[in-house]
Amino acid sequence: MKRLTWFLSALLMLSMLLASCAPAATPTAAPAEPTAAPTQAPQEEPTKAPEVQPTKELSAAEIAAALPRKETLYFNGQQWGPVVCWNPYSSSCNNAMAISQGDNARVTMFETPYLYNMLDGKQYPLLADGPWSWNDAMTEITFKIKPAARWSDGTPVTAEDVAYTWYAHVKYNTSTGASNKDYIEAIEAVDPQTVVIKAKLDADGKAVNPLIVAAYVSSNYVLQKAWTQKLEERTGGDPAKFLTDPAEDVVYSGPYHKFYTDETKVVLVRDDNYWGKDPSMWGKLPAPKYLAHVIFKDNAAGTTALKAGEVDVSQQFNSNVQDLWLKDGLPISTYLPEPPYNIGASLPTAFYNLRSYGLDQVAVRKAIAIAVDYDTIVANAMTNQSATFKQVPRSLMNPTPGEQALYDREAVKSLQWEGNDIEGAKKLLDEAGIVDTDGDGWREYNGKKLQYVATCPNGWSDWQAAIEVVAAAGKKIGIDITTNYPEWSVYQTVVTNWPLPETGYDIFMMWSAGAGPTMPWGRIRNLLSSEFAETTNNWTGNWGGYKNPEVDELIKKIPTMTDQEEIKKAYTRLVEIYLTDVPSFTLMYRPQSFHTVYEGVWTNFPHQGDGTNPPVPPLNLTDGWSIAGLYNLKLVNP
């Protein structure tokens, strides 16, 4: 009996040991040990093994389980679900803390030549040395690489790396390659420090789109040539394998890298040899040693953690955020002290499926749009975390002063609407002959009842509430609108692949582009350009299938315009068309990122009037120029 107990307990310990090896396979710090442990263990005395082994192997996991609070900056609202891979070429790694390319690229682990600052619209050098410049014909961009820039393996970052990254993007048709190759001819290294980006030229010898070429330098990572070649060798030139490689061995240039991940959290750790401590860049290391992101189930769980002081930087919608300091007295604040609390940058928009019955009629589209009570959406759905349409009249621009100045507000004033205009909407429909002919309370168009489903993904609370308000507006003007909330996994496949189903997606919500170097042109193109209409795998915009040759023409011309007056005229015309045709309508203004910070541990976060120059934007201290904020952080109680 005693022997049996001993045997059983030994077996139990052995199995615990084996089980404990599983997560330890991920940390890069101990690559050799996990394979050694199982073979070793049986030879040793089983009682001894569990005591010695786990302390050695689980170090990363154990540290991650109880990170030193004063060295860790906690996030929420960025990472949903576990990390899949660390491959910066892939767009399906679900690795929000490390990989996110775009207008405000996330530069924690990988770096871009320049950092975009949404507050002043400028690009500041990171890997690059000094500003970039066009040649006289505006066909080539030239910039230099900082001599101090180093990869994590100690080798210098060179112009070759920039050129080869582009080469790989095109060769393997990554999303970066696909979306830029119509505008960029080639990226070449003139010498080890000098990069030249050659724009694609049109028939007249001018750059097809200089805006996109210029945006490339702050939106896309530079990746190491040597590592990329290693990856190519490993995957044998197969694009599918190239893009799905987990890339645990990736070489990076940024200040942070992988420390630990599992289903519950992601932890990045600072690289104390980071090149950026060179005086030519930051001159020091970022303050937090660890960047940690606990993976929460939903917004409510994230808010609870924020209230408990377990989250320092919250990138999620916290409803009634002001209650956190007004009612609960917590040391929590947002970028602005008063509503809308953040700087609006994108325009969450309700798209009409223009193939739905009756929605091809401008009168129906405009009637629904002017009947919607936007004040309720702003106050109730967004809990005032959006500017109202009284403050910022609708257009294609986001509420930042820079973009608002780009169109003539007065010229389109007569087309504006502030919403909740039930009588106006009814009149519009009556005049168009769309009336209730059979007396059931609902209007008919050519004898068929107008009946729509308004939809957005389930669980996206602010959008859901907004869609409810849209449906309520329909009821008031005699158009039967009901709501439906499919799961995001279903929703995204339906919405991004034309044709939309006949029912269920008549009015649906999607986002618009936020702030970036190509804005507002890029946003307008996404919303209105026919190049995205009726396409599949469309993650860009114009999901309702709107086509207008005049709009296409303007969108094509604007990037090559240089005269400010001409540009303003073109933008004003676009806004005019948008407000006349109403192919979609903005429901609220939304910040680029929500930026709510907890000051129980760290302080000196970016906020309005914080005196930083250039100003640090409220983008969670990870995106674009906002990473400068990581160097300003201080401990509340050092």
Added chain:
Amino acid sequence: MIHTLRQVFRSGKFVTGFVIFVSLLLIVLIYPLLVPDDPLAIIGLGTFFPPGIYVNVYDSVNVSPYTLNLPDATTKRIADKLGPKERQDMKEFLLAAGIPEEEIDIEDTAKLLDLWEKNYDPNKNIEGMTLAKMRYYQRLNNSLKGLLATEGLIVALPNAQTGQLEQVKVIEQSDYANINEVPNVRVLPLGTDNFGRDVLTELVKAAGVSLQIGFVAGLIATLIGLVLGLLAGYLGGMVDDIIMFFTNLLIVIPSFVLLILISFSIGQDKRGAITIATVIGFTSWVWTARAVRAQVLSLRNRDHVNLSRLSGHSTVYIILNDILPYIMSYVVMALILQISSGILAEAGLSILGLGPRTTEVPTLGLMMNWAMIYQAHVLGKWWAYLPVLVTIALITFSMNLMNTGLDQVFNPALRE
């Protein structure tokens, strides 16, 4: 019949349950007559207004005031803005600003405010002070403005021609408005929800809809269970085998899982309240069927049934006249249980987001769902979810009480 009813109403448990249930039912029926508002009308611009009496500020300025000289009015007014905590916080700031401690007297309001006014600078950067704290002091400073003023507030209107402000009236600090004279007063006993809807009006409507759902679901489930149970029990043989095969099959599958799957596949655009009720009904009849069958099995060989059969009565006649009356009490009890579990099932489904589509009618489950989506439980907005929970609990509790009461009357084993 009268005797049975008298017996039933002698059971304390039944009567308690019955009274609760009937009062709920009466509220559901009478309240809409008193408050005829649309239960889904969005009245509040903002989320989760707390319960209370809302007096129109514009109107109360316009009613003719009464002067009341209440001794502690000023004290209360000051205490509202400047409580012990605020005084302590002000002291902390003044200390940090370099004022010696002996000069700060937090009890003397006038002196404290004077000191504050002289030393507070919103742009002053005090070492180690967080942004949250700085903003707190800015808000505090704003709320203190004019705190000690004794003169009234001036109401002014812009002149239509010149655009200059012209004094309309002065509101003295001792002016009071009688709430009965203010034309616009709205009582929101349970505040508003995340959409700015009156929670009480919505709750009453929702309770009604949920009861409807419960009744429909309960009736369908009981009816199916009763018919199948009667047929299986009385006819026996092949019919019994087939019916029991399906019943047993459904028993093994948890009915809530089945409910989730069916609701999901129907799609939200087609899920009305009655559709959901029907689905609930069609997934919860199995236990009734089995129980009825067991009862019928024991009944069908009784002498009076055999006699009836010998007299040449048809099967339907025998089932209706010789069997059904004997299990009626059981069926009524089963129905009550089915109704209450139907209400719970709807609530469960709606919390998962699989309930009836919104925008048409509120249900108890949908109210819970939205309260949770908007984090009422995290933010401490109890009025958005607690009354809903209490209502659900009251309905099911009253029905279960009635059921237990009936059981005590009809079940000989439990009779005292």
